[in-house]
Amino acid sequence: MKTYQLPEVKIERDKDRCIDCQVCVRQCAFEAHKVDEDGDVYSEDEKCVACQRCVSLCPTNALTIKDNTPFVKDNANWTAETQKYIWKQAETGGVLLTGMGNPKPYPIYWDHMLLNASQVTNPSIDPLREPMELRTYLGSKPDKIDIKMVDGEPVLNTKLAPQLMVKTPILFSAMSFGAVSYSVCEGLARASKELGTFWNTGEGGLPQNLYEYGPNTIVQVASGRFGVHSEYLDAAAAIEIKIGQGAKPGIGGHLPGEKVGPVVSRTRMIPEGSDAISPAPHHDIYSIEDLSQLIYSLKEATEYTKPISVKISAVHNVAAIASGIARAGADIIAIDGFRGGTGAAPTMIRDNVGIPIELAIAAVDTRLRDEAIRNRVSVIAAGGFRNSADVIKAIALGADAVYLGTAALVAMGCHVCQMCYTGKCNWGIATQDPYLEKRLNPDVAAERLFNLVSGWSHEIAEMLGGMGLNAIESLRGNRLHLRSIGLSTEEMDILGLQAAGSPMA
Amino acid sequence: MKRVYTKEEACIGCRLCEVHCLTEHSRSKNIIKAHKKEFPRAISRVLVEELRPVSFAVQCRHCDEPVCVEACITGAITKDESGKVVHDEEKCVGCWTCVLVCPHGAPRRDLERRKVAKCDLCPDRETPACVEMCPNRALVYEER
Numbered sequence: 001m002k003t004y005q006l007p008e009v010k011i012e013r014d015k016d017r018c019i020d021c022q023v024c025v026r027q028c029a030f031e032a033h034k035v036d037e038d039g040d041v042y043s044e045d046e047k048c049v050a051c052q053r054c055v056s057l058c059p060t061n062a063l064t065i066k067d068n069t070p071f072v073k074d075n076a077n078w079t080a081e082t083q084k085y086i087w088k089q090a091e092t093g094g095v096l097l098t099g100m101g102n103p104k105p106y107p108i109y110w111d112h113m114l115l116n117a118s119q120v121t122n123p124s125i126d127p128l129r130e131p132m133e134l135r136t137y138l139g140s141k142p143d144k145i146d147i148k149m150v151d152g153e154p155v156l157n158t159k160l161a162p163q164l165m166v167k168t169p170i171l172f173s174a175m176s177f178g179a180v181s182y183s184v185c186e187g188l189a190r191a192s193k194e195l196g197t198f199w200n201t202g203e204g205g206l207p208q209n210l211y212e213y214g215p216n217t218i219v220q221v222a223s224g225r226f227g228v229h230s231e232y233l234d235a236a237a238a239i240e241i242k243i244g245q246g247a248k249p250g251i252g253g254h255l256p257g258e259k260v261g262p263v264v265s266r267t268r269m270i271p272e273g274s275d276a277i278s279p280a281p282h283h284d285i286y287s288i289e290d291l292s293q294l295i296y297s298l299k300e301a302t303e304y305t306k307p308i309s310v311k312i313s314a315v316h317n318v319a320a321i322a323s324g325i326a327r328a329g330a331d332i333i334a335i336d337g338f339r340g341g342t343g344a345a346p347t348m349i350r351d352n353v354g355i356p357i358e359l360a361i362a363a364v365d366t367r368l369r370d371e372a373i374r375n376r377v378s379v380i381a382a383g384g385f386r387n388s389a390d391v392i393k394a395i396a397l398g399a400d401a402v403y404l405g406t407a408a409l410v411a412m413g414c415h416v417c418q419m420c421y422t423g424k425c426n427w428g429i430a431t432q433d434p435y436l437e438k439r440l441n442p443d444v445a446a447e448r449l450f451n452l453v454s455g456w457s458h459e460i461a462e463m464l465g466g467m468g469l470n471a472i473e474s475l476r477g478n479r480l481h482l483r484s485i486g487l488s489t490e491e492m493d494i495l496g497l498q499a500a501g502s503p504m505a
Numbered sequence: 506m507k508r509v510y511t512k513e514e515a516c517i518g519c520r521l522c523e524v525h526c527l528t529e530h531s532r533s534k535n536i537i538k539a540h541k542k543e544f545p546r547a548i549s550r551v552l553v554e555e556l557r558p559v560s561f562a563v564q565c566r567h568c569d570e571p572v573c574v575e576a577c578i579t580g581a582i583t584k585d586e587s588g589k590v591v592h593d594e595e596k597c598v599g600c601w602t603c604v605l606v607c608p609h610g611a612p613r614r615d616l617e618r619r620k621v622a623k624c625d626l627c628p629d630r631e632t633p634a635c636v637e638m639c640p641n642r643a644l645v646y647e648e649r
Contacts, residue, residue: 019540021524027517057640059524060537428517435558441515441641 004087006070009050011043017062024054029424051417053426096347099420101247101339101384104351109358110390114500116481118468125470127461133471134457138378139163139307140331162307164238167196168457169472173382173405174220176204178255178264179343181437184429187445189213194450205267211235224278226268239298240309246340246383249313249354253278259423259432292328307331314360319367326377335360337383341406343430344421357383362495365398365477388459398477411452412445506588507648509633511561515643518560522635523549529627529634545617550624551635565611565624573603592623
């Protein structure tokens with residue numbers, strides 16, 4: 001069928017600079033660059049996905065990828081994008097698929113929050129000269145502690161629940177082996193070990209070669225139960241039950257059979273070449289009581305030595321659900337906002353389901369405090385954290401720590417072209433093609449991730465110091481250190497924030 | 506001695522090592538000029554061998570017992586004190602004997618100048634150009 005879709009980008013090749021070295025031709029899995037019989041290199045705009053791989057590797061800067069949004073007659077309703085979707089579906093009859101997080105221009109509440117700093121009346125702290133504690137513990141805290149004195153020394157009498165110690169309140173989000181390449185998993189695992197934090201296997205199981213990173217690994221138990229067995233649970237530092245994902249709340253997952261090669265097959269414990277389908281719900285969880293059974297099954301299986309996390313997407317009733325999860329016995333609740341990423345999701349779901357993580361953190365923290373059970377769980381927030389300021393604002397709103405997914409991928413080379421579901425990732429990230437996967441050297445990936453999180457941690461320390469705080473735990477849920485700007489009173493009410501300019505209450 | 510080693514598992518077959526080797530061995534050392542305006546054009550001394558997904562860059566191994574040195578009919582190839590196998594273009598007559606005997610296929614034929622071109626480990630640089638410019642750290646320059 002003749003396509004009516006119009007090229008969205010324009011590839012500009014400066015012929016004065018191009019040396020016909022064909023690096024772009026070799027690097028483009030989408031075949032947007034070609035070479036003719038005379039050795040002349042040329043490009044085909046309609047195949048380009050704007051992943052910028054060719055631009056990054058072109059040794060003479062001869063390439064520029066430009067926005068070429070098709071001109072359709074001025075119409076706020078029937079935009080180029082809406083028409084594109086209709087053409088696509090008229091040609092395929094299928095569901096629109098996409099990758100990465102919600103790109104729509106919904107409000108980004110982080111950009112409507114301002115941080116406090118100390119002036120005169122309480123001194124700010126210089127983190128380069130004075131101790132600054134970014135370490136925190138994730139897990140259930142007791143309602144009260146009982147201390148007895150032994151030989152004049154206080155000794156803790158209360159048995160504490162297992163805790164995850166993170167040296168910085170930044171963890172790597174669940175990204176499954178299969179959706180992402182082995183190199184990504186290795187990069188995340190190695191960086192986590194160096195940083196003193198954790199990475200998360202997602203639902204793809206833990207590749208055998210990465211068991212040595214178990215002490216820095218959170219393993220997931222998802223609705224498909226891929227790769228779940230006793231050694232997998234034993235290897236991990238914590239176990240996460242995945243109920244939902246911010247990019248596609250309410251639906252399951254589908255890893256196409258083409259991505260299930262020998263290693264993915266072994267790791268996921270499914271036949272090579274078979275589709276890995278994660279059901280939308282866990283078929284054994286239809287209530288908080290059922291969830292509690294799974295939480296305690298996992299606790300029994302690991303002899304109460306590991307915290308159990310439950311990950312949900314941020315949806316309308318997130319606060320009540322979180323309360324149920326806390327009461328079901330979870331040690332950690334991970335909440336994934338609607339800007340959270342994915343390897344593949346139906347476009348309509350990614351772009352229209354869920355709520356912003358900012359509102360979800362505030363709603364959950366408030367609810368758990370009101371019910372006096374905030375101490376029973378730690379809250380990890382996820383879904384589109386772009387920089388250290390977003391992280392510190394999330395902690396001030398009430399999160400214990402955050403998960404980075406997209407930012408970690410961007411650090412490794414991702415340019416958010418949203419083509420993950422094609423398996424042709426030119427950056428070697430969202431692919432299982434051995435030729436493409438080699439493009440991500442795990443040494444480079446681990447180093448870039450380490451650098452990113454170190455940089456953010458330094459910035460968080462600086463901002464904390466500016467507020468006169470010397471520990472990240474002193475900021476958690478301390479919303480007086482935030483002020484809102486340009487928000488409605490309803491939004492401020494949910495976020496629990498005062499307007500910029502209001503005095504310290 | 507320090508040699509260039511290839512990490513096959515990280516080589517992505519982009520061939521940027523070849524581009525930068527050619528540039529480094531051009532007269533101008535300007536990448537665009539070297540490729541478009543210099544005649545005869547310099548040639549790369551590194552060659553990426555590829556059978557996807559496997560690929561790796563091959564250049565002179567600077568062997569401990571180099572057969573090319575023994576085979577060279579004019580004495581153009583010698584092993585210097587540092588262990589580097591060096592090639593004197595003045596003495597080279599383009600007989601291609603070294604090309605025939607090299608077990609690595611490292612010497613390259615410069616057909617326009619009828620001379621052999623081989624890796625000289627970039628004497629003007631601290632790290633050879635191919636190693637420094639590899640986008641995926643598939644080449645390392647180290648002592649082993």
